Amino acid sequence: MKFALTEDQVLFTEAVRELLADQCTPTALRATWQADAGTISRLWASLAEMGVLGLLAPESYGGMGLGALDVHPMLVEAGRVAMPDPIVDTAAVAVPVLASCQSESLASIIAGDTSVAVAFADDPVVRADTDLLLVEYGKRWHLVESASLVGVAEQSVDGARAMASLKALPDESSALNLDPTIAATIRARAIVAQSAVLIGLARHLLDETVAYVQAREQFGKPVGAQQAIKHKMSDTLLAVEYAGPLVARAAYSIDHGDPDAGLHASMAKANAADAAKLAARHALQSHGAIAYTVEYDLHMWMKRVWALASHWGTADHHRAIVRTHLGL
Amino acid sequence: MDLTWSESEQQFRSEARAWLQANVPANPLPSGDTADGFRLHQQWEKTLFDNRYSVVSWGEQYGGRGASLWEWLIFEEEYYRAGAPQRVSQNGIFLLAPIIFEYGTDWQKQRYLLPMAEGVEQWGQGWSEPDAGSDLAGIKSRADRVDGGWRVTGQKTWTTRGAFCTHLFGLFRTDPDQERHRGLSYLMMPLTADGVTVNGVGRLDGDEGFAEVFFEDVFVPDEDVLGGVNEGWAVAMATTSSERGLTLRSPGRFIAAVAKLRELAARMPQAVDARLADAITQVWIDAEAYQLSTLKTVTKMLDGQSVGAESSLNKIFWSEMDVRIHEIALELLGPLAELVDESPAAVDAGAWMKGFLFSLSGPIYAGTNEIQRNIVAERVLGLPRR
Ligand SMILES: Cc1cc2nc3c(=O)[nH]c(=O)nc-3n(C[C@H](O)[C@H](O)[C@H](O)COP(=O)(O)OP(=O)(O)OC[C@H]3O[C@@H](n4cnc5c(N)ncnc54)[C@H](O)[C@@H]3O)c2cc1C
Numbered sequence: 001m002k003f004a005l006t007e008d009q010v011l012f013t014e015a016v017r018e019l020l021a022d023q024c025t026p027t028a029l030r031a032t033w034q035a036d037a038g039t040i041s042r043l044w045a046s047l048a049e050m051g052v053l054g055l056l057a058p059e060s061y062g063g064m065g066l067g068a069l070d071v072h073p074m075l076v077e078a079g080r081v082a083m084p085d086p087i088v089d090t091a092a093v094a095v096p097v098l099a100s101c102q103s104e105s106l107a108s109i110i111a112g113d114t115s116v117a118v119a120f121a122d123d124p125v126v127r128a129d130t131d132l133l134l135v136e137y138g139k140r141w142h143l144v145e146s147a148s149l150v151g152v153a154e155q156s157v158d159g160a161r162a163m164a165s166l167k168a169l170p171d172e173s174s175a176l177n178l179d180p181t182i183a184a185t186i187r188a189r190a191i192v193a194q195s196a197v198l199i200g201l202a203r204h205l206l207d208e209t210v211a212y213v214q215a216r217e218q219f220g221k222p223v224g225a226q227q228a229i230k231h232k233m234s235d236t237l238l239a240v241e242y243a244g245p246l247v248a249r250a251a252y253s254i255d256h257g258d259p260d261a262g263l264h265a266s267m268a269k270a271n272a273a274d275a276a277k278l279a280a281r282h283a284l285q286s287h288g289a290i291a292y293t294v295e296y297d298l299h300m301w302m303k304r305v306w307a308l309a310s311h312w313g314t315a316d317h318h319r320a321i322v323r324t325h326l327g328l
Numbered sequence: 329m330d331l332t333w334s335e336s337e338q339q340f341r342s343e344a345r346a347w348l349q350a351n352v353p354a355n356p357l358p359s360g361d362t363a364d365g366f367r368l369h370q371q372w373e374k375t376l377f378d379n380r381y382s383v384v385s386w387g388e389q390y391g392g393r394g395a396s397l398w399e400w401l402i403f404e405e406e407y408y409r410a411g412a413p414q415r416v417s418q419n420g421i422f423l424l425a426p427i428i429f430e431y432g433t434d435w436q437k438q439r440y441l442l443p444m445a446e447g448v449e450q451w452g453q454g455w456s457e458p459d460a461g462s463d464l465a466g467i468k469s470r471a472d473r474v475d476g477g478w479r480v481t482g483q484k485t486w487t488t489r490g491a492f493c494t495h496l497f498g499l500f501r502t503d504p505d506q507e508r509h510r511g512l513s514y515l516m517m518p519l520t521a522d523g524v525t526v527n528g529v530g531r532l533d534g535d536e537g538f539a540e541v542f543f544e545d546v547f548v549p550d551e552d553v554l555g556g557v558n559e560g561w562a563v564a565m566a567t568t569s570s571e572r573g574l575t576l577r578s579p580g581r582f583i584a585a586v587a588k589l590r591e592l593a594a595r596m597p598q599a600v601d602a603r604l605a606d607a608i609t610q611v612w613i614d615a616e617a618y619q620l621s622t623l624k625t626v627t628k629m630l631d632g633q634s635v636g637a638e639s640s641l642n643k644i645f646w647s648e649m650d651v652r653i654h655e656i657a658l659e660l661l662g663p664l665a666e667l668v669d670e671s672p673a674a675v676d677a678g679a680w681m682k683g684f685l686f687s688l689s690g691p692i693y694a695g696t697n698e699i700q701r702n703i704v705a706e707r708v709l710g711l712p713r714r
Contacts, residue, residue: 001330001333001623001626002330002627003329003331003620003627004329004624069329210709213711214710221714222711224711224712225713226704227698230702230711231701231703233709234641234701235701238704242617242618243643245621246613247625252331267613267617268611270610271614316606319606319610322609323609326590327590327594328590328593328608328609
């Protein structure tokens with residue numbers, strides 16, 4: 001028994017964190033709000049170069065042959081900087097799935113030349129700014145050019161998310177020949193990866209708020225010396241701390257072919273989404289009006305939380321999955 | 329990360345499970361917070377001891393098995409899974425013993441640990457006083473220097489099971505010229521000593537689980553000072569993290585509680601509406617989160633890292649989860665929830681209401697949750713104290 005990341009996992013994650021701090025700055029993030037696509041120009045290539053995009057591909061494809069557990073702390077970091085690029089869809093979901101069926105697209109995905117978004121059959125809107133869509137339809141998974149399916153653009157509250165509804169559905173010819181055991185993990189992979197991002201978003205919201213309430217003074221002392229504010233910060237940390245281990249466990253379950261991986265993923269999302277929403281709520285309230293403006297950066301993190309908390313199932317939806325399992 | 333148990337750990341688990349299955353009393357014992365119930369629990373502690381299950385993590389010379397922290401967690405999980413009796417020895421074995429192991433003299437170890445493990449000597453924790461609750465440093469009970477020891481005068485209160493305990497450990501002011509957390513010492517004494525008066529006090533559930541303890545010139549010899557003279561505060565604080573964290577409330581307890589709640593829901597499906605089903609699911613998820621988080625903490629501890637103020641998070645989490653578990657149960661029971669004390673129509677002999685009343689004390693004892701939230705904000709997150 002050992003519930004901790006290895007030294008390698010920690011070191012690799014630190015390297016990713018540095019890269020993100022350097023390239024995924026609030027200014028760069030803000031710029032994606034003005035663009036059509038939620039991508040930061042050099043960043044994707046840098047991640048490819050570092051091996052992050054191919055982390056879950058076998059070494060024979062130039063990947064690293066690692067798993068969901070290895071990538072999840074990096075996704076926490078991606079959440080911390082509210083990275084807009086489709087790293088969850090591409091690196092954590094599409095790569096291991098496409099590797100399992102020896103897809104021809106894999107090499108260019110790992111190289112950073114092709115990006116992929118994932119769409120489940122019940123998604124009313126999909127990410128529209130990637131080259132390919134890995135899309136579920138008619139109980140099968142298809143890999144298609146995004147342009148052939150993506151229809152009219154939809155505006156997300158999160159300006160860095162380029163969303164759209166589908167104008168067409170994939171046909172049989174694009175269906176992948178997936179091993180059912182792999183297909184069965186897709187939802188869990190997506191949800192665990194997204195939950196890791198939510199944890200990162202929550203951590204950033206907490207860190208920023210803790211820093212702000214120490215600097216901001218009213219009544220002759222930092223507002224962070226007031227217990228009403230302190231307790232909001234403690235409650236946020238509490239929620240985040242008791243969501244994180246569920247996310248790590250679910251990632252581990254995916255890597256070990258645990259039949260309960262889907263259940264574990266739903267537990268992770270339920271607590272991660274609730275923790276991130278609480279972090280956003282407490283961050284805004286503890287900042288006051290300054291956070292209630294788009295001039296201040298924090299809104300980009302809060303809006304990402306509100307988007308991701310409901311995408312691929314709300315906390316309630318995921319609790320309902322667990323609830324069915326419990327026979328309730 | 330490795331979430332599997334080794335073969336020897338699995339072996340340890342199945343032995344503990346088999347033993348508990350064969351030995352846990354078929355009918356729940358009466359409350360250990362009553363005089364009769366306490367005696368029966370003390371006998372149970374002896375049974376545990378005779379089979380070296382009372383203090384599994386202690387060394388063999390003290391009646392333990394030298395079990396690892398992992399094995400201790402496994403034992404706890406099996407213990408609560410088996411529905412075994414409450415541990416009336418808890419304040420001794422989990423709160424005092426770690427201090428004796430860390431700060432005690434050889435004489436103190438030889439004298440006190442074995443009878444504690446055996447359940448023959450039962451310890452009460454004498455920290456709180458009428459004027460020193462959350463503000464523990466406001467302790468007034470004092471110990472004056474005399475030849476060969478100390479003379480203690482003052483009062484402790486809220487001493488758990490004080491009316492049934494044989495001994496008391498606690499904080500006393502040994503230097504009247506120093507204030508607050510300076511000048512305090514950790515003393516141990518038998519409650520039968522001359523000058524000690526113990527008055528039982530009924531708790532919220534009516535059981536005599538509390539006591540007030542009065543001291544009038546009670547002699548405590550030097551050999552019963554634990555840790556250095558005037559170093560009581562540091563000694564006390566060194567072990568609060570184990571109290572708030574792991575040892576007081578291991579995850580096995582809550583895993584068992586949510587399993588029981590799920591059974592209760594299965595027995596009364598007509599009471600389970602969508603909201604209650606969702607609430608049960610959430611506490612189920614939280615119990616798992618608590619268990620996983622404990623695995624993370626134990627990994628850290630075994631790696632030599634300190635846990636410290638983070639244990640305050642733990643304490644808030646388990647105590648509030650425990651309240652929620654019982655609140656949900658009462659809602660499931662509806663009009664039957666109020667029935668207690670083996671009232672004929674009571675479900676599970678009224679155990680859920682009793683458990684609810686007890687759960688409400690969790691956010692108060694071991695440092696209130698308001699205080700824990702302050703600690704998290706100030707010492708984990710670094711917010712200003714004032
Ligand atoms: C079931 C049970 C068993 C116990 N067993 C023992 C025992 O065996 N031995 C022992 O020594 N003690 C024991 N206690 C006592 C326990 O440690 C105290 O109750 C606790 O420390 C709180 O002190 P108090 O009750 O005096 O409340 P107070 O300190 O008077 O607090 C009253 C309220 O004010 C709040 N408050 C106080 N200060 C602050 C602050 N700075 N910021 C925000 N809020 C604040 C508290 O959170 C609480 O809500 C037990 C208590 C219970 C309920």
